[in-house]
Amino acid sequence: MSHVLIVAEHDGRHLNPATAKCVSCAAQIPGARISIAVLGQGSAAIAAAAAALTGVTGVLHVESAANAHPLATVLAPQVAQLARDHAATHVFGPSTTFGKDLMPRVAALLDAPQLSDIMAVESAQQFRRPIYAGNIVLSVDVSGEPLIVGTVRTASFDAAPAGGSACVEAVSLAVPLPAYARFVSLSGATSDRPDLQTARRVVSGGRALGSEENFKLVYELADALGAAVGASRAAVDSGYAPNELQVGQTGKIIAPDLYIALGISGAIQHMTGIKDAKTIVAINKDADAPIFESADLGLVGDLFTILPELRAQLARS
Amino acid sequence: MKRILVGIKRVVDYNVRVRVKPDGSGVATEGAKMSINPFDEIALEEALRIKERGEAQEVVVVSIGTADAQAQLRTALAMGADRAILVQSESAVEPLDAARVLLKLIEREQPFAVLLGKQAIDDDNNQTGQMLAALWDRPQATFASRIELTGDVARVTREVDAGLETIEVDLPAVLTVDLRLNEPRYVKLPDIMKAKKKPLDTLTPADLGVSPRQRVRSTRYDAPAARQKGLVLKDVTELVAALKNRGLV
Ligand SMILES: Cc1cc2nc3c(=O)[nH]c(=O)nc-3n(C[C@H](O)[C@H](O)[C@H](O)COP(=O)(O)OP(=O)(O)OC[C@H]3O[C@@H](n4cnc5c(N)ncnc54)[C@H](O)[C@@H]3O)c2cc1C
Numbered sequence: 332m333s334h335v336l337i338v339a340e341h342d343g344r345h346l347n348p349a350t351a352k353c354v355s356c357a358a359q360i361p362g363a364r365i366s367i368a369v370l371g372q373g374s375a376a377i378a379a380a381a382a383a384l385t386g387v388t389g390v391l392h393v394e395s396a397a398n399a400h401p402l403a404t405v406l407a408p409q410v411a412q413l414a415r416d417h418a419a420t421h422v423f424g425p426s427t428t429f430g431k432d433l434m435p436r437v438a439a440l441l442d443a444p445q446l447s448d449i450m451a452v453e454s455a456q457q458f459r460r461p462i463y464a465g466n467i468v469l470s471v472d473v474s475g476e477p478l479i480v481g482t483v484r485t486a487s488f489d490a491a492p493a494g495g496s497a498c499v500e501a502v503s504l505a506v507p508l509p510a511y512a513r514f515v516s517l518s519g520a521t522s523d524r525p526d527l528q529t530a531r532r533v534v535s536g537g538r539a540l541g542s543e544e545n546f547k548l549v550y551e552l553a554d555a556l557g558a559a560v561g562a563s564r565a566a567v568d569s570g571y572a573p574n575e576l577q578v579g580q581t582g583k584i585i586a587p588d589l590y591i592a593l594g595i596s597g598a599i600q601h602m603t604g605i606k607d608a609k610t611i612v613a614i615n616k617d618a619d620a621p622i623f624e625s626a627d628l629g630l631v632g633d634l635f636t637i638l639p640e641l642r643a644q645l646a647r648s
Numbered sequence: 649m650k651r652i653l654v655g656i657k658r659v660v661d662y663n664v665r666v667r668v669k670p671d672g673s674g675v676a677t678e679g680a681k682m683s684i685n686p687f688d689e690i691a692l693e694e695a696l697r698i699k700e701r702g703e704a705q706e707v708v709v710v711s712i713g714t715a716d717a718q719a720q721l722r723t724a725l726a727m728g729a730d731r732a733i734l735v736q737s738e739s740a741v742e743p744l745d746a747a748r749v750l751l752k753l754i755e756r757e758q759p760f761a762v763l764l765g766k767q768a769i770d771d772d773n774n775q776t777g778q779m780l781a782a783l784w785d786r787p788q789a790t791f792a793s794r795i796e797l798t799g800d801v802a803r804v805t806r807e808v809d810a811g812l813e814t815i816e817v818d819l820p821a822v823l824t825v826d827l828r829l830n831e832p833r834y835v836k837l838p839d840i841m842k843a844k845k846k847p848l849d850t851l852t853p854a855d856l857g858v859s860p861r862q863r864v865r866s867t868r869y870d871a872p873a874a875r876q877k878g879l880v881l882k883d884v885t886e887l888v889a890a891l892k893n894r895g896l897v
Binding site (some may be wrong): 342387400403404407423428429431433434435436437438439440442444446447448451457461462463466467468469470471472473474475494509511513514515516517518519528532551556563564567568573574575580581583588589591599600606610612613618622623624625626627628629630631637640641644645648 | 660662665666668675678732742743744747760766767769770771772773774775776777778779781782783785786787788789790791793804806807808809811812813814815816817818821826827828859862863864865866867868869870871872875876878879880881883884885888890891892894896897
């Protein structure tokens with residue numbers, strides 16, 4: 332029988348919704364038992380939130396001052412030990428920067444192969460994942476491997492709902508932890524806007540915005556719609572928007588109900604980030620821009636004249 | 649000698665739109681333009697800048713791949729790397745085995761830093777650097793957008809989902825780079841000529857005592873579900889009406 336150990340992602344206060352998506356992925360492995368490992372400091376509430384996810388059979392809670400910040404060098408030996416002690420067949424984490432950093436280190440410690448960005452489960456040993464910036468879907472088979480590590484493409488799975496009541500087991504581990512990497516600081520814009528990765532609506536701006544000042548237009552439309560803000564790589568590289576707003580192959584992979592792209596050409600590296608959006612709206616002055624090939628609704632024109640009108644009409648309705 | 653090891657992977661150029669072979673047995677890459685993985689190019693640029701600042705004395709580039717990868721190694725030498733090593737393998741090498749090969753080269757070359765791209769744009773795995781750091785029992789600093797070296801410590805700013813994280817790692821360490829770290833230089837013609845004279849050694853994984861295994865079998869390649877081309881609307885009024893119709897606003 333399969334035993335999937337999921338590494339919880341959290342920021343020290345809240346369980347990241349990506350964890351609930353990993354649970355949904357794991358639940359598709361026939362007959363799997365699902366445990367969540369919560370490693371943190373002062374993380375009892377996070378462990379409780381993990382235990383409440385439907386489908387979870389147990390939470391392994393490792394409290395330690397060493398786990399105050401998510402350093403892969405510190406977390407990996409602990410996760411590997413938990414996987415060994417609890418005879419895991421699969422160790423999953425989200426395909427976020429947290430999981431991408433940590434999971435391959437765990438895989439190497441366990442001498443296990445890793446599958447990155449799992450988008451579909453066909454059996455306990457057969458999965459599908461995107462390659463070439465999502466231009467190709469690869470089916471893979473790891474039959475014969477007693478243990479595999481995986482990162483879960485969160486946009487491909489719905490979050491497992493709360494409603495369960497798994498046991499939380501406090502675990503203390505006697506693994507030596509290296510001190511050769513140290514957390515210094517984290518800087519990110521804290522905003523009241525919805526989170527880009529979980530928002531139902533997202534408004535994104537591209538190079539066409541032309542300046543940080545003009546990029547405010549993107550924020551204004553987003554606020555009018557209660558949407559999160561995203562950006563193309565060109566907009567981030569040019570300094571119009573911070574890096575954490577980048578959507579695409581090297582940014583965030585998202586699946587909102589509504590995605591509005593303002594002055595974004597639709598390069599494959601950008602489109603791979605929004606493939607799973609339900610409705611894509613493109614506003615671009617170039618009728619031949621590739622984004623119109625995959626947009627559900629398109630409007631050709633200058634965004635600087637369209638945006639004020641759009642906001643006015645939305646305000647009226 | 650203060651040395652930096654840089655990984656260079658030969659991949660289909662990022663501008664090429666790859667397709668699945670009609671029978672689903674693989675990716676049609678024949679005749680496609682091949683390049684250095686863009687992230688690896690950034691890793692190399694950073695190594696060269698570190699050397700130019702006098703903080704390193706030698707930059708060694710390594711590729712694990714087919715004989716054709718010599719072309720990408722020559723480009724790397726033309727950019728300014730001092731010498732190149734090709735670990736030649738005609739079959740694909742999985743990330744964990746690539747990490748094993750790199751570890752053997754680390755034992756030979758004793759670098760104080762290993763710079764790799766955070767991912768290769770063909771299989772998009774994003775694994776090798778982290779695996780190498782684990783096998784080497786050294787720190788990793790992934791997704792770097794800024795690297796500062798002071799003595800035996802690297803202070804690295806990392807692009808993470810929440811913003812920018814700064815960590816400090818003791819050297820030697822594995823650093824994997826993100827797109828905004830730098831803009832790679834263009835290769836100049838005289839440098840291409842000079843690069844022809846720079847050393848390029850060829851080894852096999854077996855020479856290094858590594859026998860790559862295939863543990864993950866690729867069973868099928870499919871095109872992703874295509875999105876339908878939608879409606880192009882006349883004006884804002886139509887757009888707002890369409891959004892309302894779909895219950896989106
Ligand atoms: C390895 C790699 C990874 C990458 N990862 C990502 C990624 O994660 N995310 C990402 O986004 N990109 C990524 N890219 C970059 C990608 O290839 C494109 O360069 C980028 O997405 C372009 O951004 P853009 O659409 O804003 O700019 P452009 O391509 O320059 O497009 C600007 C668009 O705005 C339109 N426009 C201009 N003025 C106006 C106006 N006044 N009104 C309306 N429309 C106007 C133009 O017609 C054009 O279509 C990556 C590239 C590489 C090589």
